[in-house]
Amino acid sequence: MTTLTTATGAPVADNQNSKTAGARGPVLIEDFHLVEKLQHFNRERIPERVVHAKGSGAYGVFEVTNDITRYTSADLFAQVGRKTDVFIRFSTVGGEKGSADTERDPRGFAIKFYTNEGNWDLVGNNTPVFFIRDGIKFPDFIHTQKRDPRTNMKNPTAMWDFWSLSPESLHQVTTLFSDRGTPDGYRAMHGFGSHTFSMIDAQGRRVWVKYHVLSLQGIRNLHPRDAARLAGEDPDYAQRDLFEAIERGDYPKWRFCIQVMTDEQAHATPYDPFDLTKVWPHADFPLIEVGVITLNRNPENYFAEVEQAAFSPSAIVRGLGFSPDKMLQARLFAYHDAHLYRVGTNYQALPVNRPHAPVRTYQRDGAMRFDGNFGGAANYEPNSVAGAPRQDAAHREPPLPLSGDADRHDHRAGNDDTTQAGDLFRLMTADQQALLIENIVNAMKTVPREIQERQIAHFAKADPRYGEGVAKGLGLGLAA
Structure with missing residues (x-):
């Protein structure tokens, strides 16, 4: 047995010996409290969103104020006064998770409607148009907005080189560099579905629609000098403004509107009505009020409810549909795929993403499966099990006639970009x-x-x- 001694060689007293031995002795891997704490800490983060990384979110309610059942059979619009729970995530687009809320950038405006028939995600921006209309160019565009791979700094040359070689970006560039490019917080900006979508009535008839979400707080924009100052003084400016307003009961509201275009009108427009770089003139297609959205509750856990919130335009309900918008078609794949990678196979089962309506699906198992079998034992189709997912025609879009050659999209042909x-x-x-x-x-x-x-x-x-x-x-x- 080894006896501890002092620097002069004198033996250490027994009580001092026991204290010193505990302080100088080894830490063993069997200290599972230490090990598990460090292991969990190493795994506290999930991959950052490639775009829309910096965001804020809140819960609220959508209330129908005008009857539009002549356009859609969607249950959430079934009657005036119908209320539907919502969750909205606002964001900047190009910056990292720690970037400033006031940077010149489009703002994401994504709404999850927890309808009686499942979730509807309206995933848009605070601008009615976008920089490109061809999905294959999206990774290239975002690369110009991110950090240069060599210098790890933002590169204005890359941005303007891309835009100058992509004249379809001119409409959005004009919007971005106007005062709308630096909104005064999330409450003081509009939202848009941007793409052309569709509504289908009870008889299966389709109309084309655009969605507008108009701030009832009014539009306020920051002067570039103020935006730059706040980026240094309060980089979480928009997050703070939204959170504190809801906490004090100053609930922000937006008027939800649509524009409607018939198929006959779509064939007669001098522009492509499915082009994401174009707007529909309000004089030709006036806004129709549908309802009001009110945000009235902050999340309790930012990571669980905002960071893990996942939106995809492919999340749709009966009575609503898509369009031949080529950028939309690309997003229908890309967004869901991004969430499968970033959050996981069962991201749709997380509380913030899970429908409030009963869920039935043939999906099974996978990482982080924690609940039952999502509405029944059948994991195959066809089946004779009660409560299995329905596949009848009433839950599908009506046929969409197609014409032309299947080929790589020539987004430059026949377009007026100016x-x-x-x-x-x-x-x-x-x-x-x-x-x-x-x-x-x-x-x-x-x-x-x-x-x-x-x-x-x-x-x-x-x-x-x-x-x-x-x-x-x-x-x-x-x-x-």
């Missing part, structure tokens, strides 16, 4: 136009001249004053 961008510029006041041009000039100062001139040519085609203003701000002559 008229609506020019219309938006001309709708702005002189002060708004000046701020738009100032924001673009500041963003393009470090970009090579060749890219500047190529982009200025797009601005000039939209409106000569638009191109002239940017060219003058950059010290260039107007490109031919």
